[in-house]
Amino acid sequence: MSIGATKKRGRLAALTLGVGVAIVVVFALVFSIAFGSRGVAAHASALHNADEAIRAATIARSQSGLATHLSILERDFEFDAGNGIDLSISETKLALRDLAAAIDGMSDATGNVDVRIQSSSATFAATVQGVLDLLEVGDVDGAEVAAVASLDLHFRSVIGLVVVERDHEATQVAAANALMGRIGDMARFLVAFLVPTAAIILYRELSRRQQRQRDLEVRLETEKELNKARDEFVANASHELRTPLTSIFGLAHLLEEDPALQASETAPEMAGMIISETNDLSRMVDDLLTTARLDAGALHYQFENINVLDEAREVVDPMRRSGAQIAVDCQPALVRSDRLRLRQVVRNLISNANKYGGPTVRIVGQVVSGWYEIRVEDDGDGIPEELHDRLFQRFLHQGDLPLVLGSVGLGLSIVRALTEGMGGAVWYERRGGWTSFVVRIPLATTDDRSLYREPGEAAAALAPANARRAFRSVIGR
Template structure:
């Protein structure tokens, strides 16, 4: 504070942290010492209030800048994580397309080879022609199964798959699966059962068809389809005496996953098994893999339905009234 003559000058340096924001200066002209004292007191009060306002504003600016930096960093981290996820999905989709192309090539090659043989050489006899046509039909059915897997996987991925819930006879589904596969010889051993499960009949058949196709193409010489009722659940096992899944694929198949769509894209167990597992879980069941005693087994577990004759009927206990006791006197 300086006082040249009758002038009162007050200057206050205003800053935030170590940065100077400016200087507040006030000048008052007084005609007397008393007036000058009052003016000086008022000016000091005004300057202090202005200083508080400016410091609060500077603090708010600093807080906003810090929050903006934090939000920018969080956004950068989120975008980086999303970009990494997209890259992983892109690689997974590339592997999926490569695997599907390989799987589609096998039946297409067989269909082309059988039909080319018929066109080039014709059929030697009716039996040979029937065998070739049957083989072409079987490969066409396998192609249809793969296309259906792709369709179902896409609907599971976008959440548009709708399932029915009703009673399904296991024996009927197994018969349809065997008929579609075109393989009903002694190579497949089936345990007949009248068990009922609750689920979507089309999707139960889809799961069993995928499991049987996997056993026929990659399993051993013997295949078994076994149905067992285990309390409230029914277990349908498709087993074969083949080599089983590779260790890395088996490990990935056994690890539970929370994202169905992601599993369909990155599952190393193949699209058919991945779709089968996703459908089993969507119907309130599960699909397990087991390798024991040189047998490979895929176990489909679904909620069972008890038949009316299997329901225990408990008759209500008859109400018994109070027991009456006759009291009399003995006559001698």
Template sequence: MDFPINTILLKTILEDTPAFMGIFDISAHRYVFINKVGLNMLEATDLDDFTDKYPHGFRKDKLNFKTQSKIYQHLQENQTWIEDTVFETSNHLEFWGTLQISMFENEGVSYYLVRINDISYQKKTEQQLKDDNNRFEALFMHSAIGLIMVDREGLIILSNRFANVMFGYEQGELEGKQLEVLIPQNIREKHRETYTNYTNKPQSRPMGIGLDLKARKKDGTLFPVEISLSHFKSGDKPYYISFINDATFKKKAETDLLIKTTEIQKLNNSLEKEVVNRTNALVETLKNLEQSKKELEVALNKEKDLGELKSRFVAMASHEFRTPLTAILSAASLIEKYTKTEDQEKRERHTQRIMNAVGNLTDILEEFLSVGKLEEGKVNAKLADFELPKLVEESTNDLKNMLKKNQQIVYQHFGETSVCLDKSLFRKIIINLGSNAIKFSSENSVINISTEKLENILILKVTDQGVGISEDDQKHLFDRFFRGANVTNIQGTGLGLHIVARYADLLNGKVFVESTLNRGTTFSIKFDL
């Protein structure tokens, strides 16, 4: 370097700085010094190599004369120029950096002292966090049930799009208002007392069992609702979530059914008076009435089943959403506190917590949506030929992100490789069984997956070394929402195996299970091709 400066100071300030440090001769319009970190950052061996590779600088957006003059004027006023911008190496690799420029003189010559900190990872992390927050907001806002979150004082913190439409408010209009704006005026005093009791001893439960609950829209209109409550804490601050379903159509159906039942009773009374003179007509009429009664009972039972499914869905959703929502809020709050460079590892850890929590929310919603489609008969098998080992290997690769420490998946195939099945449904069966095997097995365990193609039969087996399933629990294993007595402390909806059994049935398959407590479980599915 042809620049006279104290060697010890140069070593301490420039060479030992873990960032690009350079000295730029303004009049010569060239760098007279770049430290080793800077040369490595720009893939140059020395200053001459740097000059050859970057004759016009290494900013991606080249500075025009006006901007250069602006920077020079700024530095003339004894201020430091700082900006975040994108740089580009000679190999066209881009990276974000924080550029700091200050100006000084030495022996009558003006120089720029240039420092560049590589902030590419920080920018990437910030974008990932922004994307995760957007995904969480999308999941919350697009839920097909009204969601309202309040604090201990009853102040509305957040409401989703479904709730806003239900109550007649614009997006964001409810936030900051008291929850009482949604309560009928004649019961607000009673609601304050009930709300205080709940906040003193919160629990996840349906609200107002056996009562006809009503809510108030923005225009003052009252309508029937079904509500389930949940709660969580972010730090020391408690929050409460209401899951709200508009019960208008359900109440109307119940009223219509009651009217029809009353009409039938009146008709029975009228027919009894004419029984003597119109015996033959009465017999025929009674047959018709009996048939109508059976149809009404079937309709009523179906309505009750649907109501029970909705209630269990609300209760399950309120419980299963609580853990990931708490994780997201607590992690987001902690990230705001870690602003220093040395806190990067902590920020990354909490960012990963948010990503995992959003993934859990996505899995939960996927299971609920799958059950809904199956119940409505909207899932049909679309058969096509495909290579079975390739599909299974792709599925197991997707499962590897879920593996615990030192867990591994071993896959084997026997027989012909081509099969004719619904590729999507078969993949979902593997993912469900594989994720269960991982979830209920410990670290350092092996999950074995095998497929065997015989003449007109395909056999799929998934074997784990997990907690096992008792004989009593095996009787109810494929029921909706059923969970084994020994896995209640592990997160889950109780829908996975129910979905597997339904998908297998659509593919002419039958599920078998062999299990021993604390030794492991094998699920076998036999498909008739």
């Protein structure tokens, strides 16, 4: 992994971590605010109920005392105070109900109200109710004794406990409000800090991405220009090489057939070597030209019905004259193909077999399931299994060396491109001690009329003219 990629991943990890921490902090703040709000609400409710309890207890004491006092006045001074007494008793009972509700509310709000408050309020309510009961049955003296003896004592007890609880709840509310204030300050700070920080980080990341995009576009454009220059150089150089190669090839054949040289012991052999090496070099030039046309999309196919056996012999005969031992066992049949492209496919496969395979090379052709299969086989050791998936790629190498010595590494890729361009297929097999490259092409039919295919119609496209064929055409003219 490159240093740039490592830094990029580091920045991305840091950004992700920062965003994660920010999200956690935000959620923590939201949870704290929600929890604090619930706490404030609970303590505020308890505080309100404590105030209500104090108010209700005070009203109950004062109204019960007023009812007792009115009853004493009515008895001693014989005037009618019944309405006032009834009203005071009614107010007292209502206050007792409010007191009970307030105590229950304090318990519900906090869940842990002091049991002494509940006990004391119950005792106070019972004392007040006892006074009211005595007044209702007309026992004014008993009511006065009960009010003087215990009512004030129980009132002060319950009020004292409730006041303590109220002060406690007030303290809790103040503390919760202070905490909420601090959380609010923290939230405002984080918002004021994180939002600009996030905007800056986002802007920097977008700027970096845009810069990387611009750099990639510049590099891509540069790469395109380099590839174009390379292709133009390869095409031009290949064309320039073809002229002297054609001359060397033709002159070597003329020398080989010269009676004066045939009388020499070494001259025919040397002429044969020249022809063989020229064939190899011509094939390499053809491969380079074909690849350049493939990349440019400028390959065309001239389809016709051709005899496979004749074409196989046309390819093999020059190689035999150079000393190669190649057997041909092809079933005669007509196929629909491009003559020059088919020859180039067979020539490349035979050249690979001669240079890389075993001493015995053969071409086997037969009709199989409506197709014609051409098998170029040798009895060598075969191709390592780790290379099988990459056999038909360009510039295939085994370690630091090309798979086929004396090759530019384009032969098999061109074979696949040309075969697929002619509507066929090619694959590798190893069986029975033989290494086989199988080329499958369509058989000719009676309604074949198309003689020309544009490069866009082919699955791939490549094409050089055969050096020897070009030389013969020149000699013929």
